[in-house]
Amino acid sequence: MLRYLLILILVATATGEPIGFNSHIRPLLSDHCFSCHGFDSNSREADLRLDISEGAFADRKSGSAILPGNPEGSLIWERINSDDPDDIMPPPDHLLRLDAEEKELIYRWIKEGAKYEEHWTFIPVKKPNIPNLAPHPLDSLVRQKLRKLELDFSPRASKETLIRRLSFDLRGLPPEPEEVKTFINDKSSDAWERLIDKYLADTAFGERFAWPWLDAARYADSNGFQGDRERTMWPWRDWVIDAINRNLPYDDFTIWQIAGDLLPGATLEQKLATGFLRNHAINGEGGSIPEENRVNYVFDMTETVGTVWMGLTLNCCRCHNHKYDPLSQKDYYSLTAFFNQTPVNGSGGDPQTKPVLEVPTQQQIDKEETIRGELAKIRIEQKTLAAKLAPQQKAWEENQRQQNSQWKSLKATSITASDKGLKFEHLPDHSILSSGSNPEKATFQFTAPLPKGKISALRLDALRHTSMTKGGIARSDSGNFVLTGFEAHLIREGKPIQPIKLERPIASFEQGAYKIATTLETGNTLGWAIYNGTSINRDHAAVFHLGKPLAVQEGDQVKIVLRHDSHHAQHYLGRFKISVTDTAKPSLEEDEQSIEKLLTIAPDQRSQEQNQSLAAAFLATHSEYQKLSTKITSLEAQISTIRKAAPRVMVMEDRKSRRKTHILAVGSYQAQGKEVEAITPGLLPPLPEKENHNRLDLAHWLVSPDHPLTSRVTVNRIWQELFGIGLIKSPEDLGVQSEIPIYPELLDWLSADFIESGWDFKKLIKTIVTSEVYQQSSKVDSLALERDPKNRLLARAPRYRLPSWMIRDQALALSGRLIRQLGGTPVKPWQPQGLWSEVTFGRKKYTPDTGENLRRRTLYTFWRRISAPPMIFDNAKREGCEVGTYNTNSPLHALATLNDPLYLEAARGIAYRAQKIDPKSILKTAFKLITARDPNEEEFIIIKRMHEASRIHYKQNPAEVTALLSAGDLPITDQIKPLEQASLTSTILSLLNTDEALTKE
Secondary structure (H helix, E strand, O other), X not given: OHHHHHHHHHHHHHHOOOOOXXXXXXXXHHHHOHHHHOOOOOOOOOOOOOOOHHHHHOOOOOOOOOOOOOHHHOHHHHHHOOOOOOOOOOOOOOOOOOOHHHHHHHHHHHHOOOOOOOOHHHOOOOOOOOOOOOOOHHHHHHHHHHHHOOOOOOOEOOHHHHHHHHHHHHHOOOOOHHHHHHHHXXXXXXHHHHHHHHHHHXXXXXXXXXXXXXXXXXXXXXXXXXOOOEOOOHHHHHHHHXXXXXXXXXXXXXXXXXXXXXXXXXXXXXXXXXXXXXXXOOOOOOOOOHHHHHHHHHHHHHHHHHHHHHOOOHHHHOOOOOOOOOOOHHHHHHHHHHHOOOOOOOOOOOOXXXXXEEOOOHHHHHHHHHHHHHHHHHHHHHHHHHHHHHHHHHHHXXXXXHOOOOXXXXXXXXXXXXXXXXXXEEOOOOOEEEEEOOOOOEEEEEEEEOOOEEEEEEEEEEOOOOOOHHHOOOOOOOOOOOEOEEEEEEEOOOOOOEEOOEEEEEEOOOEOOEOXXXXXXXXXXXXXXXXXXXXXXXXXXXXXXXXXXXXXXXXOEEEEEEEEOOOXXXXXXXXXXXXXXXXXXXXXXXXXXXXXXXXXXXXXXXXXXXXHHHHHHHHOOOHHHHHHHHHHHHHHHHHHHHHHHOOEEEOOOXXXXXXXXXXXXXXXXXXXXXXXXOOOOOOOOOOOOOOOOOHHHHHHHXXXXXXXXXXXXXXXXXXXXXXXXXXXXXXXXXOOOOOOOOOHHHHHHHHHHHHXXXXXXXXXXXXXXXXXHHHEXXXXXXXXXXXXXOOOOOXXXXXXEOOHHHHXXXXXXXXXXXXXXXXXXOEOOOOOOOXXXXXXXXXXXXXXXXXXXXXXXHHHEOOEOOEOOOOOOXXXXXXXXXXXOOOOOOHHHHHHHHHOHHHHHHHHHHHHHHHHHOOOOHHXXXXXXXXXXXXXXXXXXXXXXXXXXXXXXXXXXXXXXXXXXXXXXXXXXXXOOHHHHHHHHHHHHHHHOOHHHHEEO
8 A cells, every 4th residue: 555655645746646545645545544533433533534524623622633734733733743642533443554755645635625525436527638649548648647757658569469469369379370470560550450350259268257147146056155056157157148249238237137127128138137236145044044045035136236237335234334435234235125125035945946938948949939930830730620510519519419418426535645644535526636745656445336237338527627727627737637547446335445447548638648548558657638738628527337237335435545646746636526337338429518518508608718628628529630639739838848957057036026125134034124225325326216116116216327336346347358457456345445546537548439339348448459568568667676676657567477367278279179169057177086075074976077078168167166177377256256366476386287197188289289380499489379479589499408318217117108198188199209209298388387478468
C-alpha cells in the first residue's frame, strides 16, 4: 500500500494535482480509521464518523475532528501525532500504524480544504475527454500521465513476441508455426488487426475466456463436502464457451445467467444459462440440516453475484453492517430475497437437486429429430387408414349394442398392497382407487365374495381417473401401467385355498410386446400395458377365461393377486374393477362402461370427446391399425429413452408462492429477524418501482447504463486477464478498501465504451490489444524501474508466468497432439494413483481415460472439489467464487512439468514434429516451435551442449532410453533412432521448462 501511495503522490506532485480524498486519503482512513469510525453504527466508537464530511466536520465538545484548512486545529491531527497511549489514534493495539509520509498526506489534504468525495466506484460511469496525444484513446490517456513523470512507452515488442503474447491472451495456446511465419512476413499496415480478428474468431477464444468465468462461477463436476457426489453441469460449461465464441452481448450473458428462466418464452439455452447460480457446492453429509443448507446456498448465490457483477464484499454484511462500505445487513438480506424464491430444498440426497433441466446433446437432438420424422410419416399413414376404416364404425357400433351385458362387478371386502403407504378407496361402482405413497413396484391382494351360480370368466377393468397422471390409469410418468401377474384363488370354508386356473386371456388393447398373455407367466417382467404413443383417452379391460367353469357354493370368496413388478417405476393400476360372468363366450367390449354408455347416445348428440373415444375403441379392434400403433409406441419409447439419457442440469426457477425473507442474526437460519423485501442497496441506483421484484429485475438493473459497477468490474477483470493485474488489483473488491486506480479515466473510458458498444465483449478486447499500451516490449529502463518497479504506470508490457492450465495446454499444442474438440463430458487424464481414494476413504477410484480424452484441453478435465486436478497448481479451488489471476512459482510445479507422462510425451512429440518440418535442424525447429523465434548463436551452443550431454548419458544407460520412450501412449517413430529420440526428448523437455517457455512476454 505504501509504495502504491508513493506512486500516487509522485503522480500528484508531477502533475500539480491537489491531494485527493479518493486517491490519497480514503485508503489511509479505510485502513486505519473506518473500522471504528466508519459506516457501521454498531461498531462505531465515540459516535464519530470519518467516512463522510458531516461526521468529520461536526462540532464536538472536544473540537471538530477535521477543520478544513486548519490541520493544527483538527482533532484528528492532534490524535495521530499524540504520544499518550490513551489518546493516540489509531490506538496502540491497532495492527497498522501511520508513518510520517502518510501523516503528511493527511496534513496536506486538510490544509488544502479537506474536500470529501463520493467513493469513485459509486459514481456513474462517464466517458472522459481524451487528450490528443496518440491515435488510440488508451494510449493518449496513459501517455498524458507518463509524460508528466518524464516517462514514455517502451518500444513496440518484436513480431515474434507479439504473436505469442496475443495467441496466449486470446486463445490460451501458442501460435502455430505457419501463423508465425505469415505474420512476420506480412508487412501490411493492418497485419496486427487481421491477426486479432483471426484469433477472436477461433473457437479456442471461448475456451480461453471460459476458464476465468468457471473460476468465478465455482464450476465443478462434483458437489463438494465429504460425500462429494458427481454432478452433471458440463452442458452449462459448454454453453458458456459457445456464448463467448458467438459474442453474446454481455448484458444478455448477464441476464440469462441470473434470470434466463424468467424471460418471456424462455428458451432451453436461456434456462440452461441459469446453471451459473446452481454451481454452488451441495452438502449431502449425514446430519446436515436441509434448511440450513438451503439458506447457505442462497448466501452463496447472493455473494457470487455481488463479487462477479458488483465487485463488492457482500459476505461482510451477512452478520453485521459492512465495516467500510456503505452496505447494511438489511441491504444484504434484501439482496438474498431475490434468490430466496427457488424451490431448492437443501436436502442434498440427490447430486442433481431440483429444479433440473434436461439438456440433450446435439447427437441426441439429431437422433430424436430423425425418429420424429419417422413418427410423422407413420401418424399420417395411421390417419389415412383411420379415414379409410371410418365407414365401418357404424356397423361395429350396432354389433356392440346388440350384445347383452352379462358381467357382475365384485365388491371387495379386503384390499391390501405390498407397500403399506398405499391407500385404497372403494368407489360406488365397486371400482378401487389407489392413493397415498407412490412406490416403484406394487402387489395388490383383492378379496371379494362370489355371486351364486356358475363362473366362466373373470374381467379386469383398468379405469381412468382425474387423480392419475394426465387423467390416465396410473400415477406413472405417462399414466400407463404394466400388469406383470394376474392370479385367482378360491377361498372355501373348511378347505385350503385353491388356485383357479386361468387361460385364453384377451384385452381391449396391447402395447407392442406387452401382451395380456404374459400376465399368466411366472416371473414375467413384461406384462400387459396399453400405451399407444398418445394420451390415454379411454378405459381398458381384459378377460381371463377359467380352465373349467366354477360352481359357486354359499360363502365362497375369490382372492385376486395383481402384480406390478416391471422395471418401469410406478406403473401400477391406479383404478380398477373386478367382475365375473357365467356366459360361455363373454364379450370384452360390451361392458366397458364408458363405451357402453357412449353407444346409447345418438351420434348427433355426442360430444367431440365422446366421438374420439368411440373411434379409438373401434380402431383398436383392427390389427393393421394396431400394428401402426405399436410402431408409434416403439418410436415414442425410443424418444423417451433418449430423453432419459439426456444430461440433467441444475437450473433456477422460482416458487409459485413467494417465500418470506428475514434478516438472520449472525447469519443463522434459525434466528429470523425483521422481514425484508427484494430491493437493491441504497447506495446504488434504485430499481424501477413495482411489487415483488424478482431476479429478472435484478439482472436488468445490473446492466442498466446508469449502474456504476458492472461495466467497471468487468473491464477491470478483462484488463487483468491481459495484463496479469487489473487497473484495480483487487477484482473482487472495488469498494472503499480497494486501491484507487492510477488511471481512473482509462477504466471509465473503457467501461463507458463497453456499454456504448452494446456490451460487445470481443470489441472491448480488440480495443485493448490494438493499443500501444498492449503492444509494448516488456523491457524496462532504469528510470521506469526506479519509479514504477511493479509497472502500475503501464510504461512497459507485463511479463509473468503462464497459469498452470495454459502451460499444460501449451505442451499438448506444441507436440501436435492436442485434441481441439469443443465441449463434451469431462475427461480424466493421467494423475498419480490413489489421490481420490485417499480423500474419499476409499469410496472413489480414479480411472484415467484412454486415447484422445488424455489430450483434451485442461478446461475439460473432471474437477472434483475435494481433490482438484493435481496438475493444476495455484488455481481457484472452485469451492466458492474467485475472480483473481492464478500463477504459480511453486518449485513443486517443476516436478510435474519435468516428470508428468504428458510432458514427457509432449517433448517427444515436439521432436517428431520438428523432424517432419526440418529433419536436418530438429533442435532449432523445436526451439522455434516453443518460443516462436530462432535461437541466437549463444543459445544454440548451449542447446547443443545439453543435447550432447543427454546423448552421452543415454548411451551409457540404455535401459533409461526404453523407460523414457514408453511414457504416454505416443507410438515410437522409426524415423529417428531410439538413442537420438531419448536425447532429443530430454533436451526439448528442458526447453519446455525454460523461463521463456513458461512465461508470457
